[in-house]
Amino acid sequence: MRAPYASDPEKSRGRRTPEAESALRSAFQRDRDRIIHSSAFRRLKHKTQVFVEHEGDYFRTRLTHTLEVAQVARTIARALGLDFDLAEAVALAHDLGHTPFGHTGEDALDALMAPYGGFDHNAQAVRIVTRLERHYASFDGLNLTWEALEGIAKHNGPVVGPGRPPLPYALADYDAEHDLELGTHSGLEAQVAALSDDIAYNHHDLHDGLRAELFTLDGIAELPLIDGCVAEVDRLWPGLDSHRRRHEALRRFFGILVEDVVAETRARLAELEPRRVEDIRHAGHMMVRFSDSVWRDIQTIRRFLFERMYRAPRVVEMRAAVTGVVNDLFPLYMDDPRLLPERWQSDVAAAEGDTALARIVADYIAGMTDRFALQQHERLVGGTRPAVAVPR
Incomplete structure (x- = not known):
């Protein structure tokens, strides 16, 4: 049963380009499906979550992370009486704007774009679903509902107001044409997607760190929340093999986070x-939050991961290497935009000034997968490709 404060597809503010409604799917279900069928969504398969995607078959990529976030979002939204199709749509879109090499690539591109309005992956996700996906005859982008766009833009809270940084160009550019009310909070479905992201990466960063042998289960067994999970598994199944022990402990940790948010x-x-x-x-x-006590415990876990995983020596080494890849590619394309693919040349021809060109180059680099960025760097610059972990 839908709660009175839930988003209702029958009362949606609609799409920027009007379309006939589907006889088989709600407006939010169509949003979800369009995101899944987008080119940007497919590219998530080869984009970094924590480890370079070719480093192992079992580590998370942006795609597997996104699917986990969507699963959590559906569960929480259903428990709260919300529109779980909208929650899932926002969850599926929340990382579309990520660069290659995770937050390391984003930091590098943001620094390069500082003279041209900066770069932010949430704003870039809006740019992708409103401009850069070009498949439909009647419009650029995916023509998502207002509620889905609002959720992608501000699922973490208002993005304009006192004390907030200037809007990244990608979001300011679109909001000037289509008001997403960036000074208010989003609906609950998008807030659920945001917390589901936190739950998913708190769980799977621990799992991937264990698999990468950056720490052991006994090494995290004294961390808050996890301590009780490990103790319960050891009590129920003494002598359990390490793989099952790890899985049973972390799935309990996962459950604690979901139940606390609800x-x-x-x-x-x-x-x-x-x-x-x-x-x-x-x-x-x-409105969608962890309790204060669980949030404090999560902060302790995040500090542990920061020291033992995100700042592990081989990770720091890789951070420098992949930052160099982005730093090399950006000026190459700026100096010679003819290096961009043929289908980008019409945009280049229409660009007026360095800022417009920089935004095209940023769009192109941000859309790259890890492997494609490394291939292009090898082709245009030379050298060998990095082959160890990169941080979130």
């Missing part, structure tokens, strides 16, 4: 007593 959000909703989705947007704070 319980805390229900309590916040009971206090606010919202009657419509607009009450959520104007609540003044995020």
Whole structure:
């Protein structure tokens, strides 16, 4: 049963380019399906989550991470009486704007784009679904509903207002033409997607770190939340083999995070007593949250991962290497845009000035997969490709 404060596809603010409704799918279901069928979504298969995608078959990529986030979002949204199709759509789109090499690539591209309006992967996701996907005859982008675009743009909270940094050009450019009310919070479905992202990576970064042997299960068994999970597994199955022991402990940790978000959000909703989705947007704070105690414990776990995983010596070494790849490619394309593929040349021809050209180059590099960026670097610059882990 849909809660009164849930987003309702029958009451959607619609699409920027009007379309006939589907007889078989709701507006939010169509959003989800268009995202899945997009080129940017397919490229997530070969984009970094924590480890370079060719380093092992079992490490997460942006695609497997995205699917895990979508699964969590559906579970939480259903438990809260929300539109789980919209929650899933935002979850599936939330990482479309990521560069190759994860946040390392984003940091490098943001620095290069500083004179031209900066770079932000959430803003780039909006640019992808509104401009860069070019498959439909009647419009650029995917022509998603207003609610889906709002969720992609501000699932982490308002992006304009006192004390907030200037809008990245990709988001400012679109919002000037289509108001997404960037000063308010999103609906609950997008907030659920944001917390589902936190749950997924807190769980799988531990799992991938264990698989990469950057630490051991006994080494994390004293961390808050995880300690009780390991103790319960050892009590129920003494002598369990290490692979099953790890899985059983981490799936319990995963469950604790999901259940905590549901319980805390229900309590916040009971206090606010919202009657419509607009009450959520104007609540003044995020409604979907961890409890204070679990959030403190998560911060302790994140500090552990920062020291033992994201700043492991071989990871730091790789961070420098892949930053060099992006730093090399950007000026090459800026100096000679003819190096861009043929289908990008019409955009280059229409570009007026360095800023417009830089944005085209940023779009192209941001869309690269890890392997393609390395291949292009080898072809245009030379040298060998990096072959160890990169940080989130």
